[in-house]
Amino acid sequence: MQPGLPLFESVFTIDCVIFGFQEGELKILLIERNEEPYKDWWALPGLFVEHNEGIDVAAERILYELTGLRDIYMEQLYTFGEVNRHPDGRVITVGYYAMIRLTGHKELKPVTNYAKKAFWHPVSDLPTLAFDHTAIFEKSLQKIRRKISYQPIAFELLPEKFTLTQLQHVYESILNKKLDKRNFRKKMLNYGILKELGEKQRGVSYRAATLYKFDRRKYAKLFQKELSFMKED
Amino acid sequence: MQPGLPLFESVFTIDCVIFGFQEGELKILLIERNEEPYKDWWALPGLFVEHNEGIDVAAERILYELTGLRDIYMEQLYTFGEVNRHPDGRVITVGYYAMIRLTGHKELKPVTNYAKKAFWHPVSDLPTLAFDHTAIFEKSLQKIRRKISYQPIAFELLPEKFTLTQLQHVYESILNKKLDKRNFRKKMLNYGILKELGEKQRGVSYRAATLYKFDRRKYAKLFQKELSFMKED
DNA sequence: GCAAAAGTGTTTCAGCTACACCCATGG
DNA sequence: CCATGGGTGTAGCTGAAACACTTTTGC
Numbered sequence: 001m002q003p004g005l006p007l008f009e010s011v012f013t014i015d016c017v018i019f020g021f022q023e024g025e026l027k028i029l030l031i032e033r034n035e036e037p038y039k040d041w042w043a044l045p046g047l048f049v050e051h052n053e054g055i056d057v058a059a060e061r062i063l064y065e066l067t068g069l070r071d072i073y074m075e076q077l078y079t080f081g082e083v084n085r086h087p088d089g090r091v092i093t094v095g096y097y098a099m100i101r102l103t104g105h106k107e108l109k110p111v112t113n114y115a116k117k118a119f120w121h122p123v124s125d126l127p128t129l130a131f132d133h134t135a136i137f138e139k140s141l142q143k144i145r146r147k148i149s150y151q152p153i154a155f156e157l158l159p160e161k162f163t164l165t166q167l168q169h170v171y172e173s174i175l176n177k178k179l180d181k182r183n184f185r186k187k188m189l190n191y192g193i194l195k196e197l198g199e200k201q202r203g204v205s206y207r208a209a210t211l212y213k214f215d216r217r218k219y220a221k222l223f224q225k226e227l228s229f230m231k232e233d
Numbered sequence: 234m235q236p237g238l239p240l241f242e243s244v245f246t247i248d249c250v251i252f253g254f255q256e257g258e259l260k261i262l263l264i265e266r267n268e269e270p271y272k273d274w275w276a277l278p279g280l281f282v283e284h285n286e287g288i289d290v291a292a293e294r295i296l297y298e299l300t301g302l303r304d305i306y307m308e309q310l311y312t313f314g315e316v317n318r319h320p321d322g323r324v325i326t327v328g329y330y331a332m333i334r335l336t337g338h339k340e341l342k343p344v345t346n347y348a349k350k351a352f353w354h355p356v357s358d359l360p361t362l363a364f365d366h367t368a369i370f371e372k373s374l375q376k377i378r379r380k381i382s383y384q385p386i387a388f389e390l391l392p393e394k395f396t397l398t399q400l401q402h403v404y405e406s407i408l409n410k411k412l413d414k415r416n417f418r419k420k421m422l423n424y425g426i427l428k429e430l431g432e433k434q435r436g437v438s439y440r441a442a443t444l445y446k447f448d449r450r451k452y453a454k455l456f457q458k459e460l461s462f463m464k465e466d
Numbered sequence: 467g468c469a470a471a472a473g474t475g476t477t478t479c480a481g482c483t484a485c486a487c488c489c490a491t492g493g
Numbered sequence: 494c495c496a497t498g499g500g501t502g503t504a505g506c507t508g509a510a511a512c513a514c515t516t517t518t519g520c
Contacts, residue, residue, distance in 0.1 A: 012243040055314030081288030207517035439497040440490040
């Protein structure tokens with residue numbers, strides 16, 4: 001620590017809610033802790049922030065250590081600094097959330113020492129989590145529910161090529177309600193931010209659907225920054 | 234600091250964007266710094282968080298020290314943790330924003346030692362601020378612009394009794410655009426969350442306007458939590 | 467031929483927008 | 494009597510919601 005600053009120091013961590021979409025369900029990545037406190041509990045992946053490490057960089061570090069992925073969609077969520085949130089003393093944590101593409105064959109990397117293993121858990125059926133991690137998760141879900149109505153985050157969870165039905169399932173699992181198929185398609189195609197690829201699905205035992213990709217260029221052109229997507233209630 | 238935690242400590246502060254509405258304009262409270270670094274610069278009011286002090290409590294402490302007010306509308310904004318944001322080393326800061334009622338006669342309390350004085354500055358014409366405080370301010374403005382469209386935060390800036398025109402001016406100054414008077418009134422009254430008091434304005438040299446108050450009870454009953462207020466663009 | 471999902475239009479309704487004039491009051 | 498802001502209604506448009514049947518494909 002440099003001179004000039006007073007000695008008000010605090011212990012300080014990052015916790016991360018990592019969303020993925022698998023088997024038609026929204027899931028998050030949990031680890032099983034291998035250390036006290038909360039040994040053997042499920043928890044959000046987290047780490048201590050090092051000196052002279054920016055918090056965004058630290059958040060990316062977690063993600064890389066766990067999944068081997070870089071350049072992932074990731075946003076800061078909220079900072080949790082209640083005195084009693086950690087049994088060993090005042091630990092402030094900054095929550096982040098991330099969204100990753102689970103292409104099925106992607107394996108989780110061997111997990112760091114403080115965790116036994118990591119698993120994808122459906123958000124509809126989470127166990128009780130360590131610390132205040134349940135609250136952090138709930139805040140993240142609130143945030144993406146709101147965000148999906150004005151930013152194109154659904155595409156972060158899908159492979160590059162996807163069908164409209166897959167896209168609809170992402171919206172439905174985040175918003176936790178059924179949407180009307182015709183209205184969804186009409187609206188989505190009207191935005192003009194999907195590019196229809198010439199291709200169709202392969203290897204399905206029913207009528208193959210048209211594949212689309214998200215056209216970032218058009219999106220950026222149409223809306224400098226935002227877009228009113230999907231009504232909220 | 235308690236045993237059991239590793240020695241990853243960080244210096245850690247709170248900075249606060251305090252909004253007020255005065256003379257028909259949206260303003261924020263700035264202090265003039267009396268200490269290095271950035272001595273003599275304008276800055277957001279901030280402080281170091283003490284050990285065993287929750288961050289929300291610390292944020293309320295700033296507000297009380299500067300304004301003598303408690304029980305104020307206040308929300309966490311974002312956490313800024315870039316390595317180079319503070320010239321003396323890595324200082325993480327949690328930004329908050331608050332909204333207070335400036336009833337005109339309310340004086341600012343004598344300011345703490347690190348500041349010479351505090352002033353209300355119109356947000357439309359802010360000086361360059363110390364550290365990354367300009368970025369913190371801009372994020373807070375973005376946030377309340379979005380928030381005013383789904384939560385009744387405008388009332389936090391007004392006295393208990395207000396006219397519809399005053400309310401409209403609050404919306405206009407936050408959204409930074411003119412609104413149509415008839416449409417604004419129709420919509421606002423339709424929500425059914427304003428209570429018409431029997432009274433009229435006094436001491437104005439034109440037709441006195443009807444006074445209203447925000448009916449929190451009705452608001453809570455109608456919308457458990459949220460409301461789609463004012464379209465966003 | 468059947469199971470499973472793809473794909474497709476129209477009507478109705480609510481809420482947003484645009485817009486201009488008379489009224490009450492104090493000085 | 495004049496200056497200042499208070500207060501009011503309607504018509505047109507746009508976007509959301511509701512709703513059911515035919516098509517394609519693999520097996």
